[in-house]
Amino acid sequence: MSEAMTRSILSDLVAGAKSPATYKVIRSEVEGFLAENGIPSKKHEDWKYTNIKRLFDNGLHFVSDKCAISNSKVSGLEITWSDDENLIGSSGIHSKEVHAALNTALFGKAMVVRVKKGTHLEEELVLNQVVDLLENEFSATRLFIVLEENSSLKCQYHFSGSGAESSLLNHTTEVLVGKNARLELNFVQEVGTGNLMTTTEVSCERDSNFTTNCIQLSGKLLRNNLNIRLRGENVETHLNGFYMINSNELFDNHTHVDHLEPHCESNEIYRGILAGNSTGVFNGKVFVHRDAQKTNGYQSNNNILLSDDATMNSKPELEIYADDVRCSHGSTTGQLDEEAVFYLRARGLDEFGATALLLTAFASEVLNAITNEELRSILEEKIQAKLKEMRA
């Protein structure tokens, strides 16, 4: 399909959405950006392994009343639905990337979670989005999380349900972590046969602490773009992912950390297990700008392939323009350690039990970053269940 036709699909999609009038200015900008760029094909470096354009070429129509985000009640926490144009793209994402721009062009009202200055919430916020899209349906949703100065929040975000194989949910989260604020944001992605495209744009002010963990369990195609900008000094951020990919699934994680100021630290661990004919993609970039002296940046991606037909494409990248930094990165892709399996079997564990113990340990470095024990034990069970599927 030609670029021109893709652009016309985009404009049809955008025209079909009845957006609140208040978004007028920003949306006209976005429409221009979309018209100029179109949906990137596999020729584009960032989309080399992940063909999301195919879904657009097959025809998608916009639905506005599905995949609503629901939330738990947390006392002391303000949750509103907003169409305030000043808020949209306050992190600047709409003009950077087509899928984020498309989200900006289409979402209705955004859920806004705001933690007021000086507020420390004990109770964890649970957000849930049930993906229930039918054939060729496309939906776009937006969430803002704003932590004002000196505040803290823990939040878990579940993508659940199961969408049709020809559908697509485009979800975007904008996160502002204020001065000396702390946020732990855990994503669980488990959407059956559905396709999910997420953008998470995070901006961290000085002395803040931001941790995000993403556990990916099912989906025909999952693509996450996670961009974190460390905009003040003394910020600490942790970004971790764990994925289990089976049969014909494709999970793709693109992360980008911008170190803009001195004395910041970023730690990134992405780990995954692949079976069947599945495909995994990891592309992590740590960008240390000229002024970001005394940066500590650590990144690693480790993969275990359980089948000969699974493919992992891993590309860790480090780009450094400051001269006094400590950074490292690495990537490994291999098979399960057969010697370790034998050692465990020689002590009475059966083959599955031995494998499961080793793979659970492999996951634990990521899982242990999730501070909520209950969530962790739920995830451990889900991981065991998926392992059974993968070994079948």
Next chain:
Amino acid sequence: MSLLTIKDLKARVEEKDILKGFNLTVNPGEVHAIMGPNGSGKSTLASVLAGNESYEVTGGEVDFNGKDLLDMAPEERAREGLFLAFQYPVEIPGVSNVNFMKNAVAEVRKHRGLEQLDAKDFLAFMREKQQLVELSGNLAGRSVNEGFSGGEKKRNEIFQMAMLDPKLAILDETDSGLDIDALRIVASGVNKLRTKNNAFIVITHYQRLLDYIVPDFVHVLYNGKIVRSGTKELALELEEKGYDWIKEELAEA
């Protein structure tokens, strides 16, 4: 009835024949030492008995307590009461010793029709067995063998043996590389576990271990077969004269 009967065992690894007709009978209550020069097949024997699939059995039979050992998966052998103390214990990052042992003990007890231990009893049981080899309590929470010294790894093997209470334990060069203190601790752990119902096969390159774990029989393995059997005096003779005299005698014959 004998505990282990090996008849004419032949095995190879990567197309190379290593065991070439190995015979051995072990009765309950006995300690057998198997000595031999490097490359004679000692570790292959241990691996084959434990069920390591990297080794191919090309002939012979092994009866373990009335059952066909070679027909069993490695975990079945362990549950039936065969234990291999590895020459090179494997490091397993992320799996704690306590979690590992909990899983292993549960499988073994289930197989033997024993009641499962509750968390409190299990920890008490584990502490008791740790003391046997003077392993400190904080090793339990650490990952299996990760960052352990050579001596700690070998003591951890004997600790696992104590936890799993095997009928037959094979110690594969458990003494190599140990300092005198660690050797004494490992040997005293083994001696405390000896009963009239269990048996040990001690594979070693050196006689020194046999001063501590006194064997009933000593066998010399050479070129895939047992070429001499005797009592502990044979080990002393080997220590004094080396293996060359045996090689020479065999060459003359």
